[in-house]
Amino acid sequence: MSGISNYVAPRSLDEAAELLRAGNVTLLAGGTDLMPQSRNGRTQLRPTLMSIRRVAELRGISEAAGNVRIGALTTISELRDSVLVRERLQALWQACDRFASDQIRNAATIGGNICNASPAGDTLVPLLVLDAQVELASKSNGTLATRAVPIADFLLGPGQTARAATEILSGIVLALPPRHFISSFFKFGTRPALDISLISVGLAARRAGNALHDVRVAFGAVAPRPIRAPAAEAALEGKALDDGVIAVAAAAAEAEIHPISDVRASDWYRREMVRNMFTRVLAHVRDR
Amino acid sequence: MSATVDIRFRLNGVDTEVTVPAGMSTLEMLRERLDLTGTKYACGEGECGACTISVDGVTVNSCLMFAADCDGRELLTIEGLVASPVGEVLRASFARNGAVQCGFCTPGIMMQAQHVLRKHKGCERADLQRAIEGNLCRCTGYVKIIDSIAEACVTADTEQGA
Numbered sequence: 001m002s003g004i005s006n007y008v009a010p011r012s013l014d015e016a017a018e019l020l021r022a023g024n025v026t027l028l029a030g031g032t033d034l035m036p037q038s039r040n041g042r043t044q045l046r047p048t049l050m051s052i053r054r055v056a057e058l059r060g061i062s063e064a065a066g067n068v069r070i071g072a073l074t075t076i077s078e079l080r081d082s083v084l085v086r087e088r089l090q091a092l093w094q095a096c097d098r099f100a101s102d103q104i105r106n107a108a109t110i111g112g113n114i115c116n117a118s119p120a121g122d123t124l125v126p127l128l129v130l131d132a133q134v135e136l137a138s139k140s141n142g143t144l145a146t147r148a149v150p151i152a153d154f155l156l157g158p159g160q161t162a163r164a165a166t167e168i169l170s171g172i173v174l175a176l177p178p179r180h181f182i183s184s185f186f187k188f189g190t191r192p193a194l195d196i197s198l199i200s201v202g203l204a205a206r207r208a209g210n211a212l213h214d215v216r217v218a219f220g221a222v223a224p225r226p227i228r229a230p231a232a233e234a235a236l237e238g239k240a241l242d243d244g245v246i247a248v249a250a251a252a253a254e255a256e257i258h259p260i261s262d263v264r265a266s267d268w269y270r271r272e273m274v275r276n277m278f279t280r281v282l283a284h285v286r287d288r
Numbered sequence: 289m290s291a292t293v294d295i296r297f298r299l300n301g302v303d304t305e306v307t308v309p310a311g312m313s314t315l316e317m318l319r320e321r322l323d324l325t326g327t328k329y330a331c332g333e334g335e336c337g338a339c340t341i342s343v344d345g346v347t348v349n350s351c352l353m354f355a356a357d358c359d360g361r362e363l364l365t366i367e368g369l370v371a372s373p374v375g376e377v378l379r380a381s382f383a384r385n386g387a388v389q390c391g392f393c394t395p396g397i398m399m400q401a402q403h404v405l406r407k408h409k410g411c412e413r414a415d416l417q418r419a420i421e422g423n424l425c426r427c428t429g430y431v432k433i434i435d436s437i438a439e440a441c442v443t444a445d446t447e448q449g450a
Contacts, residue, residue, distance in 0.1 A: 004310035007293045007356050028354060035313060035352045036333040049291075049310050051357055077346065101422020102400065104334055106346040107353065193421035194335055 006048040013057040013170060016050065017139040020166050025050050027168065029073060030107040032100075033116045042159075058111070058170055061085070069135075070172040072111025076123075077102070079110060088176060091126035091183035091202050098122070098187060101194050111169045114154070117161050120197045120221035126185050127151045128218035128228055129204035132174040136167040146170060155225040181206050186281050187220070188273055197221050198265045199273045201281050210240040210286065217249075217278075222257035222270055231256045232278070241286040250279045295359040299324075300368025308355040315339045317355035318365060326366035326395045330424075337423030340396035341365050347403040349422075364402075366395035374402050374444060381440040382433075389427035397423045401437045411441035 010016040026046045037043035058073040079085050080096040099105050099122045113123045133148040154162045183204035189195030200220035205212035215236040217229040235249040259270035291310045318324045328338035332351050339350040342364040369375035378398050388394050404419045416437050
């Protein structure tokens with residue numbers, strides 16, 4: 001069942017990075033993905049299992065100099081209970097509100113959801129439209145150093161990220177959106193709870209009257225990784241939201257996604273759902 | 289060969305020490321090492337909630353938690369809950385409302401219910417439905433379960449025992 005020869009639980013980021021430098025480490029945070037994936041063989045546990053739960057630097061949500069920093073170990077429930085997230089990062093809050101179930105929200109971490117890099121990962125679409133950066137820490141040169149990578153460059157494919165084996169995702173940083181900024185997330189599945197999204201839609205923009213500026217659109221579960229949709233963004237940029245603009249944007253979105261057919265839905269169905277749900281999200285923004 | 293880990297934690301108010309394989313789940317540890325079989329094994333992947341326990345005051349699926357990660361923490365299982373005042377309120381309410389048929393999901397749902405009562409996240413039916421969205425019951429259709437938790441919410445509020 002398990003070939004773990006060493007279990008470690010460091011108490012500082014420095015110690016965790018040092019252990020990672022030695023190599024052959026599987027990182028454990030909430031465990032809600034790692035446990036089932038290691039049981040069904042999708043993930044092969046490496047000889048050293050490292051629980052990072054005790055690393056205090058990885059916890060907490062803070063605000064400084066116009067940025068929000070979310071520690072990698074922040075649970076989905078903690079995000080959902082955060083007033084800052086609910087009021088200023090609405091799309092992320094909506095994703096956390098509809099994330100799996102209470103039990104899983106209480107254990108699962110945002111860092112884990114990012115590193116699992118599921119094409120349908122719930123927090124990834126909001127992080128894309130909020131232009132988040134992931135912070136990676138390592139001691140590859142002997143001293144603790146971090147680098148920031150835009151989330152769009154970090155996600156490479158199903159289960160694949162730009163994280164080097166010696167790196168640990170320590171946090172997420174994003175610019176606190178200005179007032180009059182709206183963001184929205186919607187996911188569709190066969191039941192609200194515990195379902196992997198058939199498709200998901202994210203939208204963020206600065207709103208001036210009925211027009212949207214700095215528009216960002218992203219979709220989940222329609223490509224090997226959650227993707228931004230530049231054609232849909234261009235179709236909306238600077239324009240007043242009316243039925244014609246919404247229809248053009250929805251058609252653009254449908255043309256730039258690459259869904260597959262799998263056990264959960266056909267590619268045709270996913271295209272239809274993206275067009276219809278994106279239309280609904282835009283109409284909702286227009287009408288509120 | 290699989291490494292073992294020595295862990296210490298509080299389990300239902302009792303200091304507990306156990307040596308577990310590094311890959312073991314908390315559910316396996318409870319049922320197979322500590323003979324606490326009230327916590328149920330069903331889906332094994334976090335879909336059904338039958339294995340729900342409380343860790344440091346929040347509910348989790350014990351099938352998804354590595355036992356090694358229990359080190360230093362405070363665990364409550366159904367065995368500890370039923371010995372508490374809140375557990376008694378819930379037990380009586382579930383019995384009175386006929387919320388138990390086969391009973392397999394009941395320990396997990398009662399653990400999730402105590403979390404709702406403790407957190408006071410609201411006793412409206414819609415809140416309770418959301419609160420137990422991670423618990424499957426294939427017998428009751430949920431109505432009597434929601435009735436029971438709603439009633440327990442009121443009782444617990446009155447007694448201020450939650």
